[in-house]
Amino acid sequence: MGCKNDIDINAPYKDIAIVYGFLDQNDPIQYIRIQKLYQNASTTSTSQGAQYADSLYFDSLNVKITNITKNLVYKCYRVDTFPKDSGFFTSDRNTFYAVSIPKNNAANDKYELDIFYPKKNVHFYSQTYLVKDASIPIRKILIKLEPSNHTFTYKFTPSGSAALYDLTARFTYKEMSVSDTNIYVIKNVDYPIAKSMAYVADRETTLSVRSTNYVSYLKSQIPIDFTKIRTIIGISYIAYGGSAEFETLLDLSKPNLSIVQKNPLYSNITNGIGIFSSRNFVQQEQVLDPYTITLLSSELPNFTK
Numbered sequence: 001m002g003c004k005n006d007i008d009i010n011a012p013y014k015d016i017a018i019v020y021g022f023l024d025q026n027d028p029i030q031y032i033r034i035q036k037l038y039q040n041a042s043t044t045s046t047s048q049g050a051q052y053a054d055s056l057y058f059d060s061l062n063v064k065i066t067n068i069t070k071n072l073v074y075k076c077y078r079v080d081t082f083p084k085d086s087g088f089f090t091s092d093r094n095t096f097y098a099v100s101i102p103k104n105n106a107a108n109d110k111y112e113l114d115i116f117y118p119k120k121n122v123h124f125y126s127q128t129y130l131v132k133d134a135s136i137p138i139r140k141i142l143i144k145l146e147p148s149n150h151t152f153t154y155k156f157t158p159s160g161s162a163a164l165y166d167l168t169a170r171f172t173y174k175e176m177s178v179s180d181t182n183i184y185v186i187k188n189v190d191y192p193i194a195k196s197m198a199y200v201a202d203r204e205t206t207l208s209v210r211s212t213n214y215v216s217y218l219k220s221q222i223p224i225d226f227t228k229i230r231t232i233i234g235i236s237y238i239a240y241g242g243s244a245e246f247e248t249l250l251d252l253s254k255p256n257l258s259i260v261q262k263n264p265l266y267s268n269i270t271n272g273i274g275i276f277s278s279r280n281f282v283q284q285e286q287v288l289d290p291y292t293i294t295l296l297s298s299e300l301p302n303f304t305k
Contacts, residue, residue, distance in 0.1 A: 017115055017124040017272035022279045025103045025130060031096045032076065034061065034115060062116040063097045069109040074099045105132045108161050113276045126269045126276035132159040134239040136284035141235055143211045143292045151208040154193055154237055160201035162241030162280065167194040169209065171218055172233040181229060189221045196250055215299055224301040231304060232293055234285055241280035249275055
């Protein structure tokens, strides 16, 4: 008697939520993406099933975010107004769930996302601590090309609720048309000072930036264009703070150099897959020393004071 080699590639369907959401208290509205794990029916091809929005989204959800430290509940509302680029899956619908939460730097509050699917009486949920604001003082920036080892400083105090930081010095300028200076755009050049670095919580930290490196980087990012006139607006310091869950996600996403190449899939969604976490964006304008303005205006292409 021969062996049966048939394989049923479509296992019994189970509703599994795919969640992607990062709370940032400095955003006026928080957006949570919630979809469902895609699996086409055995009578439908993968490409056919991908054209139906109900293959990607739940037909009804009750979504809320709770500050469980203070027992405050914020109901999320459905948003379908964001356009979706065309691709393999249908672009007829692009659903997010939105909510506003109050800003609060006074305490280390914990938040819970609760997604309830009434049709199957199932909850998908997760928890995270809210990342609070880092503190960036206003300082005067002096940039000099001589001596060649001259540096200027970036100072900030990290929040205790952040596990890691990206730090950036943002150069902002106005670019005008030579033929009509009323036609202009505002542009930015972001210089990375630190990437995914951990710092001691609530302790002021000072990092040094070599002036020659910074000016060279700006030159490499701003092209020569004699049809444009440019003027300096300023330099601001930016701190992006990430939560402990975000740190774990980054660690597991790094290239795996071991014999077993497969990385484990990270998820902190109960009954689902994905990530619900917190991040924080703080930007503080700095003061430019007059010498810095003169130097950058002369060194950078098509700039004028």
